[in-house]
Amino acid sequence: MGFLPWLADFLRRAFRLTVRFDMGEEPIPVAGSLAAVASERLGIVGLPNSGKSSLFNALTGGTAVVAPHPFSTTETNVGVAQVPDPRLDALSQMSHSRKTVHATVELVDIAGLVAGSAAGEGLGNRFLAGIREVDALLYVLRAFEDPNVVGGADPVEDLSTLELELVLADLASAEQQAERRRKAAKSDKSLVGEVEALDAAVEVLQGGTPVYRSTLGQGTRVALRPFFLLTNKPILAVVNLGEEQLLDADAVVKPVADELGGAGDVLGVCVQLEAEAARLDPSERAELLEGLGLGEGALPRVARGAYHVLGRRMFFTTGDKESRAWAFRQGARAPECAGVIHSDLQRGFIRAEVIGWEDLLELGSWSHAREAGKLRVEGKEYEVADGDVLEIRFNV
Protein backbone atom coordinates (compact mmCIF):
# COMPACT_ATOMS: atom_id res chain seq x y z
CA MET A 1 0.00 0.00 0.00
CA GLY A 2 1.35 3.45 -0.94
CA PHE A 3 1.94 6.04 1.75
CA LEU A 4 -1.10 8.24 1.02
CA PRO A 5 -3.62 5.39 0.88
CA TRP A 6 -2.01 4.03 4.04
CA LEU A 7 -2.31 7.44 5.73
CA ALA A 8 -5.92 7.80 4.61
CA ASP A 9 -6.68 4.37 5.98
CA PHE A 10 -4.88 5.13 9.23
CA LEU A 11 -6.79 8.40 9.67
CA ARG A 12 -10.06 6.67 8.94
CA ARG A 13 -9.40 4.00 11.52
CA ALA A 14 -8.03 6.37 14.12
CA PHE A 15 -10.59 9.13 13.79
CA ARG A 16 -13.29 7.50 11.69
CA LEU A 17 -12.60 10.08 9.00
CA THR A 18 -13.00 9.54 5.32
CA VAL A 19 -10.06 11.21 3.69
CA ARG A 20 -9.41 10.94 0.00
CA PHE A 21 -6.17 12.25 -1.43
CA ASP A 22 -6.56 13.45 -4.95
CA MET A 23 -3.18 14.57 -6.18
CA GLY A 24 -4.58 16.74 -8.98
CA GLU A 25 -6.87 18.83 -6.79
CA GLU A 26 -6.71 21.10 -3.79
CA PRO A 27 -5.96 18.96 -0.74
CA ILE A 28 -8.88 18.41 1.60
CA PRO A 29 -8.23 20.27 4.85
CA VAL A 30 -8.07 17.66 7.57
CA ALA A 31 -7.32 19.51 10.79
CA GLY A 32 -10.03 21.95 11.79
CA SER A 33 -12.81 20.56 9.66
CA LEU A 34 -13.25 17.08 11.02
CA ALA A 35 -17.01 17.20 10.69
CA ALA A 36 -16.76 18.07 7.02
CA VAL A 37 -15.04 14.84 6.06
CA ALA A 38 -16.42 12.43 8.64
CA SER A 39 -18.85 10.04 7.03
CA GLU A 40 -21.62 7.90 8.40
CA ARG A 41 -20.83 4.19 8.33
CA LEU A 42 -23.22 1.43 7.50
CA GLY A 43 -22.50 -2.27 8.11
CA ILE A 44 -24.03 -4.77 5.66
CA VAL A 45 -25.15 -8.00 7.30
CA GLY A 46 -27.07 -10.99 6.02
CA LEU A 47 -26.92 -14.74 5.48
CA PRO A 48 -24.35 -16.19 3.05
CA ASN A 49 -25.34 -15.72 -0.60
CA SER A 50 -28.03 -13.15 0.20
CA GLY A 51 -26.38 -10.63 -2.16
CA LYS A 52 -24.45 -8.42 0.28
CA SER A 53 -21.34 -8.03 -1.83
CA SER A 54 -23.42 -7.54 -4.98
CA LEU A 55 -25.24 -4.68 -3.25
CA PHE A 56 -21.97 -3.29 -1.90
CA ASN A 57 -20.46 -3.27 -5.40
CA ALA A 58 -23.55 -1.67 -6.93
CA LEU A 59 -23.58 1.12 -4.35
CA THR A 60 -19.87 1.84 -4.20
CA GLY A 61 -18.69 0.88 -7.68
CA GLY A 62 -16.50 -1.58 -5.81
CA THR A 63 -15.10 -4.92 -6.86
CA ALA A 64 -15.83 -7.16 -3.90
CA VAL A 65 -15.84 -10.87 -4.73
CA VAL A 66 -19.31 -12.11 -5.69
CA ALA A 67 -19.84 -15.86 -6.07
CA PRO A 68 -22.66 -18.40 -5.87
CA HIS A 69 -21.09 -20.28 -2.93
CA PRO A 70 -21.42 -19.35 0.75
CA PHE A 71 -18.63 -17.36 2.41
CA SER A 72 -17.25 -15.93 -0.80
CA THR A 73 -16.46 -12.84 1.25
CA THR A 74 -13.52 -13.62 3.49
CA GLU A 75 -12.17 -10.12 4.00
CA THR A 76 -14.02 -7.01 5.03
CA ASN A 77 -14.74 -4.68 2.11
CA VAL A 78 -14.98 -0.95 2.77
CA GLY A 79 -16.23 1.54 0.20
CA VAL A 80 -17.92 4.90 -0.21
CA ALA A 81 -21.38 5.31 -1.76
CA GLN A 82 -22.77 8.57 -3.08
CA VAL A 83 -26.16 9.66 -1.84
CA PRO A 84 -27.74 11.02 -5.04
CA ASP A 85 -30.17 13.87 -4.56
CA PRO A 86 -32.15 15.32 -7.48
CA ARG A 87 -32.64 18.56 -5.49
CA LEU A 88 -28.90 19.11 -5.49
CA ASP A 89 -28.62 18.33 -9.20
CA ALA A 90 -31.28 20.95 -9.91
CA LEU A 91 -29.50 23.58 -7.79
CA SER A 92 -26.19 22.78 -9.45
CA GLN A 93 -27.76 23.26 -12.87
CA MET A 94 -29.33 26.56 -11.77
CA SER A 95 -25.99 27.90 -10.52
CA HIS A 96 -23.98 26.46 -13.44
CA SER A 97 -21.74 24.97 -10.76
CA ARG A 98 -18.42 23.59 -11.93
CA LYS A 99 -18.65 20.83 -9.35
CA THR A 100 -21.49 18.93 -7.69
CA VAL A 101 -20.67 17.21 -4.43
CA HIS A 102 -23.20 14.71 -3.16
CA ALA A 103 -23.25 13.45 0.40
CA THR A 104 -21.61 10.09 0.94
CA VAL A 105 -21.99 7.13 3.23
CA GLU A 106 -19.34 4.54 3.96
CA LEU A 107 -20.29 0.88 3.59
CA VAL A 108 -18.70 -2.12 5.26
CA ASP A 109 -19.36 -5.54 3.71
CA ILE A 110 -18.54 -8.60 5.82
CA ALA A 111 -18.85 -12.38 5.60
CA GLY A 112 -22.26 -13.99 5.84
CA LEU A 113 -23.79 -14.88 9.21
CA VAL A 114 -25.26 -18.35 9.73
CA ALA A 115 -27.22 -19.88 12.58
CA GLY A 116 -24.60 -20.45 15.27
CA SER A 117 -22.39 -17.54 14.17
CA ALA A 118 -22.39 -16.11 17.67
CA ALA A 119 -20.98 -19.44 18.87
CA GLY A 120 -18.30 -19.46 16.17
CA GLU A 121 -20.05 -21.19 13.23
CA GLY A 122 -19.00 -20.07 9.75
CA LEU A 123 -16.98 -16.92 9.40
CA GLY A 124 -19.49 -14.36 10.59
CA ASN A 125 -18.59 -14.10 14.24
CA ARG A 126 -15.03 -13.14 13.51
CA PHE A 127 -16.32 -10.21 11.50
CA LEU A 128 -18.94 -8.90 13.88
CA ALA A 129 -16.28 -7.09 15.86
CA GLY A 130 -15.45 -5.16 12.69
CA ILE A 131 -18.92 -3.64 12.48
CA ARG A 132 -19.51 -2.92 16.15
CA GLU A 133 -18.79 0.75 15.62
CA VAL A 134 -20.84 1.42 12.50
CA ASP A 135 -23.70 3.91 12.80
CA ALA A 136 -26.45 1.71 11.36
CA LEU A 137 -26.97 -1.79 9.95
CA LEU A 138 -28.14 -2.68 6.47
CA TYR A 139 -29.79 -6.09 6.44
CA VAL A 140 -29.83 -7.98 3.16
CA LEU A 141 -32.65 -10.54 3.25
CA ARG A 142 -32.94 -12.99 0.40
CA ALA A 143 -36.21 -13.46 -1.44
CA PHE A 144 -34.84 -14.43 -4.87
CA GLU A 145 -34.90 -18.08 -5.88
CA ASP A 146 -32.01 -19.49 -7.84
CA PRO A 147 -31.21 -23.21 -7.89
CA ASN A 148 -27.59 -22.33 -8.68
CA VAL A 149 -27.13 -20.21 -5.59
CA VAL A 150 -27.21 -22.16 -2.31
CA GLY A 151 -29.61 -20.78 0.29
CA GLY A 152 -33.26 -20.23 1.13
CA ALA A 153 -35.63 -17.65 -0.30
CA ASP A 154 -37.70 -16.68 2.72
CA PRO A 155 -36.73 -13.16 3.81
CA VAL A 156 -38.71 -13.40 7.06
CA GLU A 157 -36.76 -16.50 8.01
CA ASP A 158 -33.49 -14.72 7.10
CA LEU A 159 -34.55 -11.89 9.37
CA SER A 160 -35.17 -14.11 12.36
CA THR A 161 -31.90 -16.05 11.89
CA LEU A 162 -30.00 -12.80 11.59
CA GLU A 163 -31.66 -11.18 14.57
CA LEU A 164 -31.02 -14.19 16.77
CA GLU A 165 -27.31 -14.20 15.92
CA LEU A 166 -26.99 -10.49 16.57
CA VAL A 167 -28.90 -10.85 19.85
CA LEU A 168 -26.58 -13.64 20.99
CA ALA A 169 -23.49 -11.64 20.07
CA ASP A 170 -24.89 -8.62 21.93
CA LEU A 171 -25.80 -10.71 24.95
CA ALA A 172 -22.24 -11.97 25.34
CA SER A 173 -20.89 -8.45 24.90
CA ALA A 174 -23.41 -6.79 27.24
CA GLU A 175 -22.87 -9.38 29.99
CA GLN A 176 -19.13 -8.95 29.81
CA GLN A 177 -19.29 -5.15 29.84
CA ALA A 178 -21.87 -5.15 32.66
CA GLU A 179 -19.54 -7.18 34.87
CA ARG A 180 -16.60 -4.92 34.11
CA ARG A 181 -18.63 -1.79 34.79
CA ARG A 182 -20.06 -3.24 37.98
CA LYS A 183 -16.56 -3.69 39.38
CA ALA A 184 -15.55 -0.19 38.31
CA ALA A 185 -18.77 1.28 39.78
CA LYS A 186 -17.74 0.15 43.27
CA SER A 187 -15.21 2.96 43.39
CA ASP A 188 -16.89 5.32 40.90
CA LYS A 189 -20.56 5.93 41.61
CA SER A 190 -21.01 7.87 38.38
CA LEU A 191 -20.98 4.54 36.54
CA VAL A 192 -24.10 3.21 38.25
CA GLY A 193 -26.36 4.47 35.45
CA GLU A 194 -24.33 2.60 32.86
CA VAL A 195 -24.51 -0.61 34.87
CA GLU A 196 -28.28 -0.24 35.11
CA ALA A 197 -28.59 0.32 31.36
CA LEU A 198 -26.42 -2.72 30.62
CA ASP A 199 -28.40 -4.89 33.05
CA ALA A 200 -31.62 -3.80 31.36
CA ALA A 201 -30.13 -4.69 27.97
CA VAL A 202 -29.00 -8.11 29.23
CA GLU A 203 -32.51 -8.87 30.42
CA VAL A 204 -34.05 -7.93 27.07
CA LEU A 205 -31.44 -9.85 25.09
CA GLN A 206 -31.83 -12.94 27.28
CA GLY A 207 -35.46 -12.97 26.17
CA GLY A 208 -34.25 -13.13 22.55
CA THR A 209 -35.29 -9.56 21.73
CA PRO A 210 -33.05 -7.14 19.81
CA VAL A 211 -32.66 -3.86 21.69
CA TYR A 212 -34.28 -1.96 18.78
CA ARG A 213 -37.45 -4.01 19.20
CA SER A 214 -37.52 -3.76 22.98
CA THR A 215 -39.45 -1.43 25.23
CA LEU A 216 -36.23 0.09 26.59
CA GLY A 217 -36.71 3.85 26.68
CA GLN A 218 -34.78 6.38 24.64
CA GLY A 219 -32.71 7.34 27.72
CA THR A 220 -31.52 3.78 28.21
CA ARG A 221 -30.75 3.37 24.52
CA VAL A 222 -28.65 6.52 24.55
CA ALA A 223 -26.85 5.34 27.70
CA LEU A 224 -26.06 2.08 25.88
CA ARG A 225 -24.46 3.76 22.86
CA PRO A 226 -20.88 3.70 24.17
CA PHE A 227 -21.15 -0.09 24.42
CA PHE A 228 -21.68 -0.54 20.68
CA LEU A 229 -24.38 -3.18 20.80
CA LEU A 230 -25.31 -4.26 17.29
CA THR A 231 -29.04 -4.31 17.98
CA ASN A 232 -28.97 -0.81 19.43
CA LYS A 233 -28.42 0.64 15.96
CA PRO A 234 -30.96 1.82 13.39
CA ILE A 235 -31.89 -0.75 10.73
CA LEU A 236 -32.48 -0.52 7.00
CA ALA A 237 -33.61 -3.85 5.57
CA VAL A 238 -33.20 -4.58 1.86
CA VAL A 239 -35.25 -7.50 0.58
CA ASN A 240 -33.30 -8.91 -2.36
CA LEU A 241 -35.92 -9.69 -4.98
CA GLY A 242 -35.68 -11.93 -8.00
CA GLU A 243 -36.39 -10.20 -11.32
CA GLU A 244 -39.68 -12.08 -11.65
CA GLN A 245 -40.75 -10.76 -8.23
CA LEU A 246 -40.42 -7.13 -9.24
CA LEU A 247 -44.00 -6.94 -10.47
CA ASP A 248 -45.21 -8.20 -7.14
CA ALA A 249 -42.61 -6.50 -4.95
CA ASP A 250 -45.03 -5.12 -2.37
CA ALA A 251 -46.43 -8.55 -1.60
CA VAL A 252 -42.91 -9.92 -1.00
CA VAL A 253 -41.76 -6.95 1.08
CA LYS A 254 -44.86 -6.57 3.24
CA PRO A 255 -44.36 -9.63 5.50
CA VAL A 256 -40.86 -8.34 6.32
CA ALA A 257 -42.16 -4.86 7.05
CA ASP A 258 -44.91 -6.35 9.23
CA GLU A 259 -42.42 -8.52 11.08
CA LEU A 260 -39.99 -5.66 11.68
CA GLY A 261 -42.80 -3.30 12.65
CA GLY A 262 -41.58 0.20 13.38
CA ALA A 263 -38.11 -1.08 14.28
CA GLY A 264 -36.60 -0.39 10.86
CA ASP A 265 -37.20 0.72 7.28
CA VAL A 266 -37.68 -1.85 4.51
CA LEU A 267 -37.00 -1.62 0.77
CA GLY A 268 -37.44 -4.18 -2.01
CA VAL A 269 -34.55 -4.26 -4.49
CA CYS A 270 -33.49 -6.62 -7.25
CA VAL A 271 -29.82 -6.43 -6.33
CA GLN A 272 -28.57 -8.43 -9.30
CA LEU A 273 -30.31 -6.15 -11.78
CA GLU A 274 -29.11 -3.01 -10.03
CA ALA A 275 -25.58 -4.38 -9.90
CA GLU A 276 -25.67 -5.07 -13.64
CA ALA A 277 -27.12 -1.64 -14.37
CA ALA A 278 -24.49 0.02 -12.18
CA ARG A 279 -21.78 -1.35 -14.45
CA LEU A 280 -23.22 0.38 -17.53
CA ASP A 281 -22.48 3.96 -18.49
CA PRO A 282 -25.10 6.46 -17.30
CA SER A 283 -27.17 6.74 -20.50
CA GLU A 284 -27.36 2.96 -21.01
CA ARG A 285 -28.19 2.52 -17.35
CA ALA A 286 -31.03 5.03 -17.52
CA GLU A 287 -32.36 3.31 -20.65
CA LEU A 288 -32.29 -0.14 -19.03
CA LEU A 289 -33.94 1.01 -15.80
CA GLU A 290 -36.55 3.11 -17.61
CA GLY A 291 -37.28 0.18 -19.94
CA LEU A 292 -38.05 -1.98 -16.91
CA GLY A 293 -40.20 0.74 -15.37
CA LEU A 294 -37.74 1.19 -12.51
CA GLY A 295 -37.20 4.94 -12.91
CA GLU A 296 -33.91 6.03 -11.36
CA GLY A 297 -33.42 2.50 -10.03
CA ALA A 298 -33.30 1.42 -6.41
CA LEU A 299 -29.77 2.43 -5.46
CA PRO A 300 -30.59 6.08 -4.78
CA ARG A 301 -33.48 4.90 -2.62
CA VAL A 302 -31.15 2.65 -0.64
CA ALA A 303 -28.60 5.44 -0.13
CA ARG A 304 -31.29 7.93 0.88
CA GLY A 305 -32.95 5.26 3.03
CA ALA A 306 -29.69 4.88 4.92
CA TYR A 307 -29.65 8.61 5.65
CA HIS A 308 -33.23 8.41 6.77
CA VAL A 309 -32.69 5.68 9.38
CA LEU A 310 -29.60 7.53 10.58
CA GLY A 311 -31.82 10.53 11.35
CA ARG A 312 -29.75 12.63 8.95
CA ARG A 313 -31.13 15.50 6.90
CA MET A 314 -29.58 17.56 4.09
CA PHE A 315 -28.94 21.20 3.60
CA PHE A 316 -27.30 22.65 0.51
CA THR A 317 -24.83 25.32 -0.52
CA THR A 318 -24.77 26.47 -4.11
CA GLY A 319 -22.64 28.76 -6.27
CA ASP A 320 -20.73 28.78 -9.54
CA LYS A 321 -17.76 27.01 -7.98
CA GLU A 322 -19.71 24.14 -6.48
CA SER A 323 -23.08 22.95 -5.27
CA ARG A 324 -22.92 20.65 -2.34
CA ALA A 325 -25.12 18.56 -0.06
CA TRP A 326 -24.28 18.51 3.64
CA ALA A 327 -25.70 16.01 6.06
CA PHE A 328 -26.76 17.17 9.48
CA ARG A 329 -28.43 15.77 12.56
CA GLN A 330 -32.17 16.26 12.51
CA GLY A 331 -33.02 19.10 14.87
CA ALA A 332 -29.60 20.79 14.63
CA ARG A 333 -29.46 24.59 14.85
CA ALA A 334 -27.75 26.87 12.35
CA PRO A 335 -24.31 27.12 14.07
CA GLU A 336 -23.99 23.33 14.32
CA CYS A 337 -24.83 23.03 10.63
CA ALA A 338 -22.30 25.74 9.81
CA GLY A 339 -19.79 23.60 11.71
CA VAL A 340 -20.46 20.70 9.34
CA ILE A 341 -18.95 22.88 6.60
CA HIS A 342 -16.03 24.09 8.69
CA SER A 343 -15.40 24.53 12.40
CA ASP A 344 -14.47 28.21 11.80
CA LEU A 345 -17.97 28.84 10.50
CA GLN A 346 -19.41 27.51 13.72
CA ARG A 347 -16.96 29.33 15.97
CA GLY A 348 -17.44 32.66 14.23
CA PHE A 349 -21.12 32.20 13.31
CA ILE A 350 -23.01 35.49 12.98
CA ARG A 351 -26.12 34.62 11.00
CA ALA A 352 -27.35 32.48 8.13
CA GLU A 353 -29.19 33.50 4.99
CA VAL A 354 -31.73 30.79 4.26
CA ILE A 355 -34.18 29.80 1.57
CA GLY A 356 -35.92 26.51 0.76
CA TRP A 357 -34.48 24.75 -2.32
CA GLU A 358 -37.78 24.88 -4.24
CA ASP A 359 -38.25 28.60 -3.67
CA LEU A 360 -34.71 29.27 -4.78
CA LEU A 361 -35.16 27.24 -7.96
CA GLU A 362 -38.33 29.14 -8.72
CA LEU A 363 -36.55 32.48 -8.32
CA GLY A 364 -33.72 31.27 -10.53
CA SER A 365 -30.65 32.47 -8.65
CA TRP A 366 -29.29 33.55 -5.28
CA SER A 367 -29.09 37.20 -6.39
CA HIS A 368 -32.69 37.18 -7.64
CA ALA A 369 -33.75 35.71 -4.33
CA ARG A 370 -31.92 38.48 -2.49
CA GLU A 371 -33.40 41.22 -4.70
CA ALA A 372 -36.87 39.79 -4.19
CA GLY A 373 -36.30 39.90 -0.42
CA LYS A 374 -36.85 36.14 -0.18
CA LEU A 375 -33.67 35.28 1.73
CA ARG A 376 -34.52 34.89 5.39
CA VAL A 377 -31.97 36.06 7.92
CA GLU A 378 -31.74 33.51 10.72
CA GLY A 379 -29.75 33.53 13.94
CA LYS A 380 -28.19 31.02 16.31
CA GLU A 381 -31.48 29.51 17.41
CA TYR A 382 -32.71 28.60 13.93
CA GLU A 383 -33.41 24.89 13.47
CA VAL A 384 -32.27 24.05 9.97
CA ALA A 385 -34.84 22.22 7.84
CA ASP A 386 -34.22 19.45 5.33
CA GLY A 387 -33.77 21.05 1.91
CA ASP A 388 -32.69 24.48 3.15
CA VAL A 389 -30.07 26.32 1.11
CA LEU A 390 -27.71 28.25 3.36
CA GLU A 391 -25.12 30.96 3.20
CA ILE A 392 -23.26 31.45 6.46
CA ARG A 393 -21.99 34.84 7.65
CA PHE A 394 -19.14 34.43 10.08
CA ASN A 395 -16.21 36.23 11.59
CA VAL A 396 -13.13 34.64 13.15
Ligand SMILES: Nc1nc2c(ncn2[C@@H]2O[C@H](COP(=O)(O)OP(=O)(O)OP(=O)(O)O)[C@@H](O)[C@H]2O)c(=O)[nH]1
Ligand atom coordinates in the same frame (compact mmCIF):
# COMPACT_ATOMS: atom_id res chain seq x y z
N1 LIG B 1 -30.75 -14.74 -9.28
C1 LIG B 1 -30.21 -13.79 -8.49
N2 LIG B 1 -28.97 -14.00 -8.02
C2 LIG B 1 -28.45 -13.06 -7.22
C3 LIG B 1 -29.14 -11.87 -6.83
N3 LIG B 1 -28.35 -11.15 -6.01
C4 LIG B 1 -27.20 -11.86 -5.89
N4 LIG B 1 -27.25 -13.01 -6.62
C5 LIG B 1 -26.22 -14.03 -6.78
O1 LIG B 1 -26.04 -14.67 -5.54
C6 LIG B 1 -24.68 -15.06 -5.37
C7 LIG B 1 -24.17 -14.50 -4.06
O2 LIG B 1 -24.05 -13.08 -4.14
P1 LIG B 1 -23.03 -12.29 -3.24
O3 LIG B 1 -23.24 -10.85 -3.52
O4 LIG B 1 -21.66 -12.88 -3.36
O5 LIG B 1 -23.64 -12.67 -1.81
P2 LIG B 1 -23.03 -12.39 -0.36
O6 LIG B 1 -24.19 -12.17 0.51
O7 LIG B 1 -21.99 -11.34 -0.42
O8 LIG B 1 -22.39 -13.82 -0.05
P3 LIG B 1 -21.23 -14.21 1.03
O9 LIG B 1 -20.16 -13.18 0.95
O10 LIG B 1 -20.78 -15.54 0.57
O11 LIG B 1 -21.92 -14.23 2.35
C8 LIG B 1 -23.94 -14.53 -6.58
O12 LIG B 1 -23.80 -15.59 -7.51
C9 LIG B 1 -24.87 -13.46 -7.13
O13 LIG B 1 -24.70 -13.31 -8.52
C10 LIG B 1 -30.46 -11.69 -7.36
O14 LIG B 1 -31.12 -10.66 -7.10
N5 LIG B 1 -30.94 -12.68 -8.18
Ligand SMILES: [Mg+2]
Ligand atom coordinates in the same frame (compact mmCIF):
# COMPACT_ATOMS: atom_id res chain seq x y z
MG1 LIG C 1 -20.06 -11.36 0.13
